[in-house]
Amino acid sequence: MTWDDVAEIGPGLPGVGADSAYGTAALHVHRSFMCRLRGGGETQATRSDIEEWSLLDEATPGVLLVAPHDACWPVVPVPAAGRSLVRELVEDASPERTPTTVARVRRAERGNDE
Numbered sequence: 001m002t003w004d005d006v007a008e009i010g011p012g013l014p015g016v017g018a019d020s021a022y023g024t025a026a027l028h029v030h031r032s033f034m035c036r037l038r039g040g041g042e043t044q045a046t047r048s049d050i051e052e053w054s055l056l057d058e059a060t061p062g063v064l065l066v067a068p069h070d071a072c073w074p075v076v077p078v079p080a081a082g083r084s085l086v087r088e089l090v091e092d093a094s095p096e097r098t099p100t101t102v103a104r105v106r107r108a109e110r111g112n113d114e
Helices: 004-012 052-059 083-097 102-107
Strands: 016-021 026-031 032-038 043-046 075-077
Touching: 004 016, 004 026, 004 032, 004 083, 016 032, 026 083, 032 083, 043 083, 052 083, 075 083
Parallel strands: none
Antiparallel strands: 016 026, 026 032, 032 043, 043 075
8 A cells, every 4th residue: 555545545535636745645535634744755634533533443453553742543554454445434524625515526426424
């Protein structure tokens, strides 16, 4: 798994495109930053709900890293994470940054009419 694989996931989601943030490759949704490459290309920082973080950490012990000051931005060692975990993180980050109407459409498409 590389950043190129991550970058392929994003554009398949509504309003998501590749760009840069802090001088590194990143994904944005409607011009809002949602995840980026970090650590010289070895890790990915992705916006995550703090409650979801603990569930992901339990499901994938030792894979996700978090600094106390960046509790909403777990860092994933991209090569170790695996495609399904990275895809889940990117997909979950997208609705948090997507305008309400687009997010509602996405949930309906997934059969999740909350």
